[in-house]
Amino acid sequence: MTSEEKNWAMACHLAAFAGWFIPFGWILGPLIVWLIKRDEFPFVDEQGKEALNFHISLLIYGIFAAILCLILIGFVILMALAVFQVVMVIVAAMKVSSGEPYRYPMTIRFIH
Template sequence: MNEQPLQLPTPNAEIRQWAMFCHLAALAGLLMPFGHVLGPLVMWLWKKNLDPFIDDQGKEALNFQLTVFLASLACYALLYVLVGFVLYGILVVYALVFTIIAGVKANNGQAYRYPLTLRLIR
């Protein structure tokens, strides 16, 4: 099931900026454990009522980071057969690249959908 992004008029600069922050808040994972999930969660809960675009992009960022978290658990389980090291490295690069792409798209006013993401929060 391929869900299409929310189609809304182009939001103003402030709304686009908050939507970008929802995506880039995942970089908090570089500073603290579980920050990649807590950053988008806090940002989304704080600003979701401000605009539908922020709500949509905040949920998308949170869903992606939850998917990354679940994938990292699988990588940790595979560390015992050594393939987990390689998979975890690929996962980190994948998450970083797509988080930055999503932040840029949101700042341009485009609703972004991460590939290979479980949509746990609707």
């Protein structure tokens, strides 16, 4: 595996931070990187799917947490999800940069 392939795979994960600046960027960022490089690098294809599945799962969890804001517990869950997302993306990027495939916890596998 080349360093270029590792860097693009890492970009799939780190592109999710676009969500802090662009609406739905946490999905659009990894999606764009994955669509551009998935045919060129198998590792990018695998890690791009993993990043997308994780962020789609977080979106679903966030919707449920937003509903729970009506009984106030949702605010705590939303903050926990935000911290969880940042930590997991950093861990994934570090693992992938060394060439290890990464599987996010609590992920529903939508894209295979």
